[in-house]
Amino acid sequence: MTSPGPIVDLDTGTAIARPAAVDAAGFLPGGPLPLVLELPFTVVARGAGALVPLHEALRRSGRHPRDTMLLLSGPCGAAERPVLQVTLDGLDNLGYLLGFGGAGLESVPLDMVAEVSPYLLALSPEVVARVPRDHRAVAVARAVVELARGIGAHVLAPGIAEQAQLAAVRGWGVRLAHGPLLAPGRDGRVRVPLPAPAEAAGMGAQLGPRVQELVMPAVTLPAEAKAEEVVAAFGDEPSITSVILVDEYQRPQGSLDRGRFLLSIAARYGHALHATKPARRLADPPRTVPKSTPAVAAMRAAGQDSARVYDDLVVTDELNRCMGIVRVSDLIRQVTAANG
The missing domain is CATH 3.20.20.450 (EAL domain)
Known part of the structure; x- marks a missing residue:
């Protein structure tokens, strides 16, 4: 193509x-x-x-x-x-x-x-x-x-x-x-x-009320990736909102939100402290939702942690493999549209 x-x-x-x-x-x-x-x-x-x-x-x-x-x-x-x-x-x-x-x-x-x-x-x-x-x-x-x-x-x-x-x-x-x-x-x-x-x-x-209609491909890196690799990923494409760390079976192991991660790197001595170290040290636990989750249920799951309410959700299949991400802004539009 x-x-x-x-x-x-x-x-x-x-x-x-x-x-x-x-x-x-x-x-x-x-x-x-x-x-x-x-x-x-x-x-x-x-x-x-x-x-x-x-x-x-x-x-x-x-x-x-x-x-x-x-x-x-x-x-x-x-x-x-x-x-x-x-x-x-x-x-x-x-x-x-x-x-x-x-x-x-x-x-x-x-x-x-x-x-x-x-x-x-x-x-x-x-x-x-x-x-x-x-x-x-x-x-x-x-x-x-x-x-x-x-x-x-x-x-x-x-x-x-x-x-x-x-x-x-x-x-x-x-x-x-x-x-x-x-x-x-x-x-x-x-x-x-x-x-x-x-x-x-x-x-x-x-739009229908299904999460699978909102799944976008995730940017993934191996769970052992260094922080500098994540910096490069975010730097190459400004629209990337998260990087998901996955194991050899593509199961999510950590989630790196763009804003929080780059803030840690940009802080005083941040690059020196973190760049060559595993990115997982700065990662949050992935917020996963099965692919069959209704949009309204996924939005409720997003709101359970007020500190991460706008973090991307990781959509998983039956084997807990990362299928992609769902952005909370998409969930809000989906539920609002469905409720007319």
């Missing part, structure tokens, strides 16, 4: 991931943001052995599957489905986030999309390019959004180039997008155009 910029959360204006590819030397880009890699179905259909180069590229680049989303693309035939299902189950067990690209155009059976229950459905760029002038494209896009809502997946709108396209996808409740209109400025920051008042008034009703 090519893109002029990162994938952006339209609600908060933050860059949450970036499209990438394995380079000629077999490495992936550095930086703290999670990566989105295109993976053709033709490769997946060849079985687990065909994916060894992918795993090796992650290992050589010091990245983990949980920080990587695989965007599956291309047509998928009925004869390939048994192998595909086994291979996709294996990728899921390794911790990769799975998504389907070309939604609304490429021929991925809808029942397969529902069975896999992907993290993300990416609309076809061709469909987005025809929005909002072509009512048929609008109907297709809205159908994809409704399917995603039913299975608890995010929707990505690629190639946003015009204000009218941005207003349309926002009106459907789409939160993730990329394209020329959302490309970073010269200072590296993303500036998302504000919705018009009428548009903003209709956005809240689109």
Whole structure:
């Protein structure tokens, strides 16, 4: 997937991931943001052995599957489905986030999309390019959004180039997008155009009361990471609000809030005292919520510790692995919208 910029959360204006590819030397880009890699179905259909180069590229680049989303693309035939299902189950067990690209155009059976229950459905760029002038494209896009809502997946709108396209996808409740209109400025920051008042008034009703709809990829580091590594992560991307320390199984071990951590480092002698020491010395216990937690219950959990009321919550799966984070500001908007 090519893109002029990162994938952006339209609600908060933050860059949450970036499209990438394995380079000629077999490495992936550095930086703290999670990566989105295109993976053709033709490769997946060849079985687990065909994916060894992918795993090796992650290992050589010091990245983990949980920080990587695989965007599956291309047509998928009925004869390939048994192998595909086994291979996709294996990728899921390794911790990769799975998504389907070309939604609304490429021929991925809808029942397969529902069975896999992907993290993300990416609309076809061709469909987005025809929005909002072509009512048929609008109907297709809205159908994809409704399917995603039913299975608890995010929707990505690629190639946003015009204000009218941005207003349309926002009106459907789409939160993730990329394209020329959302490309970073010269200072590296993303500036998302504000919705018009009428548009903003209709956005809240689109959101359902489920935490899984609000999960954003987490920036994670190994539990033994040094404080200077966390400083580098926060310094590379100003929109990062937290860094989650995880063990070898991606289970959260500590949470580093941006404000408190950088304040400790910036204090007198702070860098000298902490930079080369384990970051875990400055971490708080992670505030975890299972992925099935209702938004209102998650917001109540956030309010139990007044000193950390706005800290990001860590969303975990059935094996207590870190799936991502939920920002308290998102929970507040979710619950407020649901209560009308």
